[in-house]
Amino acid sequence: MIDRRSVLATGVATAVAPAGFVRAAPVKARNVVCVHGLFADGSCWSDVIVRLQAKGLNVTSVQNPLTTLPDAVASAERVLARQDGPTVLVGHSFAGIIVTQAGVQPNVSALVYVAARAPDANENYAALAAQYPTPPATAGIVYDGDEGRLSEVAFLRDFANGLPDVRAKVLYAVQQPFHKALLDGRTTVAAWRSKPSFYAVSKQDRTIDPGLERFMAQRMGATTIEVDAGHLSLISHPDEITRLILDAAGG
Template identity: 40%
Template sequence: MSTIGQQIKNIVLVHGAFADGAGWRRVYDDLTARGYRVSIVQNPLTSLADDVAATTRVLDRQDGPTVLVGHSWGGTVITEAGNHPNVAGLVYVSALAPASGETTAQQYEGFAPTPDFVIEVGEDGYGFLNSEKFKVGFAADATDEDAAFLRDSQVPINMSVFEEAVTRAAWADKPSWAVIATEDKSFDQAMLQHMASRAGAKITNVSASHALYITQSGVVADTIVDAAEHALTAVG
């Protein structure tokens, strides 16, 4: 296992839609055991601006260079929030990565649908994942117990967030890394590879579901450590 050197010590983790920060626990435990200072954002999932503001509040509390990590929808959040001066590198965990001026919804154009990832939208415009499809669509490689807990602790997202454009994509100026789950049923695999490649990310592929931040937490943590050790000398 890598150990912390004279490099970045601050890590900020940003969760995605239908989830909260508790899912990062295994990554948190791994990184803190290696000596990193880890903070976890709790996104309200009410708008892109609100989630960026929540992330910025945590970034403001960091005492130096920071690696900013996002899972799924959290990738859109870190793409905007990553312009914060404390952010030295970005890590996308099966995550969205719009370009400047693009919406999250535009990332799906031209790519295959994901029939096992079923969103049910209420009259108020907030979406939950379908309970019966949850495990296969979100956490197929998780234990039944973990998948059930994730399903039953869902945080709904305001579906209008997917129509909000990123103003300036941080990955255009800062180095990025990506961990992509090859068995992800939430996004078309080609879409994930396209977004990460366009961002110039150093890509790690791992056999996992969309819940790879839980089921492959070691691989995710190793990638974050790689970013922490090299972001200050990498070219964005």
């Protein structure tokens, strides 16, 4: 079982919103909507989904089109609109940007970031990330025209580190390319300024710098856990990620 306190690298334990935030109290939710990031598809949530369903939650995994940020946000909002009642919105990796924008929808009761980007409104995420060491996976991005993907070496070594080779190679086989235009989008709002927020830092992450993850989690005052995992903690450590989502759902 996870320690439900917020545990950051600094040793500070807090789930209190920073000064100036107006954050609603958490409410019990029965719905969870999960969004995937780059180099993946909706099936990457399968190990978490089966655990959440066993707890009686209604779970939907969004198929992110990976085209433009407005397209990606719209795909999440369409799924959110179908939910009946309070809903926890969960994002992995790049999908944290989608969660930050779409999370302002009124039925979103809490946000969960899993090794995810968490920009502020109108923030240049690339400029923020440049203040931290460049993660190894970045060098493995290759382009075919306007479509980007990870090379097999980078996918297995840097994106799926910590997974068995057999599982990692299956994930590589279903890797979805992203459009360059997707990376140009910026959020116009930051849902984490008003919604209860939770963050899972991946201590062995080679796709987003762990120090950057800790900064974003601390900045938003998120209830935070640290998982001894690579970028795909939702697959390598589904029990911990599930527990965090259940906490966000008031379970």
